[in-house]
Amino acid sequence: MDRTVNIGPVNINKSTFTVIAGPCSIESEEQFLPTAQFVHEKGASLVRGGIFKMRTQPDAFQGLGDQAIALVKKMKESLQVPFIAEITDPRQIDLLMPVVDCFQVGSRNMYNYELLKELGKYQIPVLLKRGFSALIKEWVKAADYVISSGNEDVILCERGIRSFEGPLRNTLDLSAVAYLKAHTSFPVFVDPSHGTGRPELIIPMSKAAVACGADGLMVEVHPNPDKALSDGFQALNYESFGSLMDQLRPFLSLMNKELSHG
């Protein structure tokens, strides 16, 4: 039996397909609000935006932190669309809870069992990304930490694993998606942005994600990728995101899935 997870008004089940889109990081009102509006108009039913970023370099942009909260509130008031952001530490729960409809646990924190247990105490869905070197069984056990603390609403998100491949940021493991759909009841999403690190691969890999049974996508979009403060090299611009949404539709109908409403 497939689990159904509701994120605010968005119903994730075997007949729906949910697109989460937005910038890697919230940078400013001028960047975030128009991006949120654009992706929502094009059919994304959840907006994403990084508030606390886990960057490899300590001197890289770490996210606006608490300064982003007012921008998220403004976005939600004007668009009435649910919002997801990564939580990197349990001490952020009180700050994020009033504005997030789903907590994202990032690849680097998939093994952070204290964070997972803490998120299990709340009734807010959790999107759990795969650790970039995690076995599928370790990933599923990480999800079980959230569930066994009381929160059943867990979505798994494949975001690519480390391999020997050079030109790709990661290797998007779509066989893991098909495996999870065959052997578990979790909704499974795919993040082709981090999964490939290359904008020209996002449309083909998104179609492949639909074909292998994914329940949704998480995609990074920026109005001006060259100027982005994080992950600009992999962001879709508005035009490419519009094209992605147009090109997905026939694949969704072949798989008997409809874009979720939000």
Ligand code: PEP
């Ligand atoms: C993100 O979605 O912005 C992110 C940092 O992803 P990941 O945890 O998959 O690297």
Ligand code: MN
């Ligand atoms: Mn990113």
